[in-house]
Amino acid sequence: IDLMGGQVHVYFSAVPEAMEHVRAGKIRALAVTSSMRLDALPEIPAVAEAVPGYEASSWQGIGAPANTPAEIIDMLNKAINAGLADPGMKSRISDLGGTVLTGAPAEFGKLIADETEKWGGLIRSANLKPD
Helix, strand or coil, X not given: CEECCEECCCCCCCHHHHHHHHHCCCCCCCCECCCCCCCCCCCCCEHHHCCCCCXXXXXXXXXXXXXXXXXXXXXXXXXXXXXXXXXXXXXXHHHCCCCCCCCCHHHHHHHHHHHHHHHHHHHHHCCCCCC
């Protein structure tokens, strides 16, 4: 791939941004950093196949203000999970290299806490500081 007149020999990208280039053969994907292979690119191995336990994924979620009533949270959660369960929605997200994860607000809160600890621990162990 040629970016700004120079060749790029290694490139890390979010899957949706690279998907079209991988499928067109413009770039060769070596691995995905999710814990498992992606349905959209089943021929591309996960780094975890060579480095057990490796996982570096991006994720998106929907939040609400802290004082939102539980009934509203439950109503939103049910509606969002139903939308994500729609076969057309699941297919589109998969086509973009994503994986649909549905669940309860408490599970999402745990994911946020776990990810914060994981990446915060890595930052602390590497003694990284903002500029």
